Amino acid sequence: MNYNVDERGYYGVFGGAYIPEMMYPNVKELADNYLKILNDKKFKDEFHSLLKHYVGRPSPLFFASRLSSFHNTKIFLKREDLNHTGAHKINNTVGQILIAKRLGKSRIIAETGAGQHGVATATVCALMGMKCIVYMGQTDIERQLPNVLRMKMLGAEVVAVTSGNKTLKDATNEAIRDWISNPADTYYIIGSVVGPHPYPDLVTRLQAVISEEMQHQVKEVSGKKNPDYIIACIGGGSNAIGSFYHYLNNESVKLIAVEAGGKGIDSGETAATMVTGRPGIIHGSKTMLMQTDDGQITEPYSISAGLDYPGIGPIHSYLHEIKRVTFDNVTDDEALEAAFRLTRLEGIVPALESAHALAWLGKHQFHKEDVVVVTISGRGDKDMDAYIKYMEQTNYYKSE
């Protein structure tokens, strides 16, 4: 089976580049050059050298023995939380800033929701001495202040977006507007496998390092050649596709993508795009989309700021349609519970996003001998407020 994007930028009927003419030359320049650059030996050397010495790759694949006993199976954690800046997002920004340099761009723009991608972008801009502007919704700025301050410390300009609902979707609109207005010197580092072609494919290829490493790590730590399951959380879908990529053609490996159910898929407060959405166009891409009957894009909800995107990467809409990947969702409460379980059993505080992948472990009956890989996409430092609130609400300190 071929899971690659076709030459027109589509995965089946999904994808494409639904962009105004003003953006066309920049997107075309990237589409014409990204594969050439990615396959260039010098680029590869530089990218892999930075991943190794700056990001700290390969990220470990850790056998979680106490969590395994709890779920009565064998669980291995792909530790993207140990990357520099604390999430998988940096794999992408390291690659894209090298591309921006090769295209001769000097000014970097990015959107961010939780601030993880913004921090990862500001970080590589500091590293390369490039100007960095991060668009962030006013609501998110208030929710994620530590990341805002980190970006500023790194030298980035953080622009508060006050249009629409003032969250990730609006920040992305504003980044697109900036790119339209600054076509000559600016490069847009998008944060997930979303946006117009070639971004979904570009970000997929940069995050594919996650599953590339798994290939020998699984053998090394589990003794089995292939895992039985790979489980990842999914917002736009970059850590998920990165975790799945090298196993897409290996049908024996079950691939599970866990969306944010929020307060439940029927509650009206959810970010589970695959269940509540239908095909539409967002940020230049045809994909599954949460929208009204009239085609107005709706605001998703999740306790985790990194998962509340009303769309999803077009490659995932395709993998969902052909049923190569199973999509499911868990609620805020299930994710919180799973985060505390991992913390207490393994001494790892996961990001709320990653906790969604962990929560799925409790929703499925595994065999004792199954090799189950869960991608821990990020660490939980940024979510301490939510965790503290949970501990207060559940009298956590007293009961332990």
Next chain:
Amino acid sequence: MNRIDKLFREKTTNILSVYFTAGYPLIDSTVKIVRALADSGADMIEIGMPFSDPMADGPVIQHSNEKSLQNGMNLKLLFNQLSDIRKEVKIPLLLMGYLNPVMQFGVENFCMQCLRVGIDGVILPDLPPLVYTEEYLSIFNKYELYNILLISPQSSSERITAIDKISRGFIYIVSSSSVTGSKGNFSDDQMSYFKRVSKMDLVNPCLIGFGISNRETFMNAGIYARGGIIGSAFVKILGNDGDVIKNISQFIKEFKSN
């Protein structure tokens, strides 16, 4: 004959096209504004279909979209409002907006409704020319609807020529690398870009839009194109309190006087 062709045949210079967002400032403003614009002497009108995420628009039109959606505007209601518009308004009418609401309404159904109420053309900035020709051209032709395409300062000559080939009605010259919104006067670079396009001997006539805010920019647009399109500058006056309709005739007068 399509009213757009008729207009360009009958009027050679300083064609004035005006954009506003349907359902703004009030849900039932749409028809009143169309009527006032036509009565005041506008040559063509672009009626905006509001969208939650207008990525090519600046703050003024973003705001009118948001407000219009809050007011309850949608395509079904818009076509209802426009049902009898052709009894009184003779100038070309276009719809402008983004692809997703049109896609969800159904492209064929949309074109059918346009024909029914008397819409002459559509502008959908996020519908790429290639997708249009491959997927929608035959439907648009069936309902005699023109799809107006954009070119920008970044468009190469080859691309402009290709866009000219599949265009009908006119070509929309986006004046600068920017989203909608009024700026100062045109720069020398912008003027030479207009000149470059005018020398290309395109099949279709051209109008210049984005950033036309006053009489001076409008007259400059008229040097190298057949006229100009005013959007944000007009939408801004609708937000003002007072007699909206009176504001409109004053606003248009400024552009029409010699």
